[in-house]
Amino acid sequence: MDEPLLDPYDHRFHWDPYPYYRAARERDPVYFYAPGGFWLLTKWDDVNRAFKDHRTFINTGAVALEKDANDKLPYPMFLASDAPVHTRQRAVLAPLMMPAALGKLEAYTRQRTLQLIEPHLATGRLDFVADLACYLPMDVISQLISVPIEDRDKVRGLADDLIAREDRQTDLSERNVAGYMGLAQYFEEHSARHAPADSEGLLGAMLQAQQQGQMSHAEVVGNLILLAIAGNETTTKLIGNMAHRLWEHPEQRRMLVEDPKLIPKAIEEVLRFDGSSHILTRRVAADITIRGKQLKKGDRVGLCVISANRDPDKFPNAEVFDITRGSRDHMAFGYGVHACLGAALARLETRVVFEEIMRLLPDYEIEESGLKRAHNPNVRGFTHVPARFAVRG
Numbered sequence: 022m023d024e025p026l027l028d029p030y031d032h033r034f035h036w037d038p039y040p041y042y043r044a045a046r047e048r049d050p051v052y053f054y055a056p057g058g059f060w061l062l063t064k065w066d067d068v069n070r071a072f073k074d075h076r077t078f079i080n081t082g083a084v085a086l087e088k089d090a091n092d093k094l095p096y097p098m099f100l101a102s103d104a105p106v107h108t109r110q111r112a113v114l115a116p117l118m119m120p121a122a123l124g125k126l127e128a129y130t131r132q133r134t135l136q137l138i139e140p141h142l143a144t145g146r147l148d149f150v151a152d153l154a155c156y157l158p159m160d161v162i163s164q165l166i167s168v169p170i171e172d173r174d175k176v177r178g179l180a181d182d183l184i185a186r187e188d189r190q191t192d193l194s195e196r197n198v199a200g201y202m203g204l205a206q207y208f209e210e211h212s213a214r215h216a217p218a219d220s221e222g223l224l225g226a227m228l229q230a231q232q233q234g235q236m237s238h239a240e241v242v243g244n245l246i247l248l249a250i251a252g253n254e255t256t257t258k259l260i261g262n263m264a265h266r267l268w269e270h271p272e273q274r275r276m277l278v279e280d281p282k283l284i285p286k287a288i289e290e291v292l293r294f295d296g297s298s299h300i301l302t303r304r305v306a307a308d309i310t311i312r313g314k315q316l317k318k319g320d321r322v323g324l325c326v327i328s329a330n331r332d333p334d335k336f337p338n339a340e341v342f343d344i345t346r347g348s349r350d351h352m353a354f355g356y357g358v359h360a361c362l363g364a365a366l367a368r369l370e371t372r373v374v375f376e377e378i379m380r381l382l383p384d385y386e387i388e389e390s391g392l393k394r395a396h397n398p399n400v401r402g403f404t405h406v407p408a409r410f411a412v413r414g
Contacts, residue, residue, distance in 0.1 A: 029398035042328035072356035096243035154260035162252030258297035258402020286347035296353035
């Protein structure tokens with residue numbers, strides 16, 4: 022059997038998928054991945070069309086690429102729904118995820134960032150993921166869903182179990198399902214311990230919505246699972262990816278050291294050039310033809326956002342990392358009615374982290390031999406980004 026042109030379950034592919042995506046855009050941009058039985062769209066225009074045409078490319082039943090996901094992951098998440106179910110639940114959560122509402126989290130995010138970095142200053146060594154990024158996003162989202170400090174490692178570990186994939190594993194494993202069901206059990210008990218009137222943040226909003234009949238109990242639990250995963254994994258990987266890309270481009274890192282106001286632009290370029298959201302899943306609601314390929318009702322489709330964001334038909338010099346580009350018209354957070362609800366939070370956390378990194382360890386050097394990748398078809402990033410730097414007193 023011929024090797025697949027694109028294989029989102031191949032561990033080698035996770036290290037550097039971009040040459041494969043380039044080949045797919047040029048040779049077979051609407052690609053059918055036979056081992057998994059789904060389509061992959063790799064061109065900007067096609068991915069953007071799918072995001073815009075949310076009546077043809079639907080989220081309902083598209084919780085993951087794996088064909089058995091809907092049966093094995095039973096709790097409903099608003100992300101995997103469409104109007105009116107999606108609209109009803111998003112209306113509960115969205116006001117708390119806007120930049121103005123999240124502003125009060127900046128002080129906590131900076132304080133926690135410093136708590137994680139400062140013990141390493143005297144050693145001259147820090148793993149950007151294992152010592153920093155794997156903790157901070159979980160701690161921040163925990164503020165919004167009231168996960169106590171003593172439970173955060175457990176929740177993080179269960180989320181890691183859910184997303185981990187063995188090499189060329191195309192169905193959910195026992196480990197994945199156990200991680201999911203562990204999260205479900207935890208959040209069943211967690212939500213039962215909190216009264217709507219006494220709860221704050223996203224947890225309080227959902228419990229109050231449940232009390233008022235705007236959200237079911239199963240939806241509350243499903244959305245807590247989603248927030249624990251999405252609020253943690255994607256930002257964790259984004260921080261690691263940004264540390265890595267800035268190390269590869271020291272002249273651009275120097276620009277951020279000299280002018281930290283450029284950090285938001287740098288974040289947008291990392292999101293475009295090497296974002297952590299790899300592939301987003303949709304289902305086809307009606308037969309449709311794309312570039313001569315017939316997609317049938319019920320087919321699963323992977324929207325390859327990190328390929329679309331490097332499409333030269335959209336971005337000049339798309340394969341060049343340039344923090345001065347500052348473009349926000351990428352699709353790292355999706356697009357349209359299902360655009361990522363946590364985009365503002367991810368930007369806030371990443372900005373604060375790199376303001377402190379540029380201030381405290383601007384001369385860091387990554388130990389390339391110690392880099393380790395996470396393996397998942399939907400989220401791309403590192404589990405270890407070890408670095409050394411000049412010891413600070």
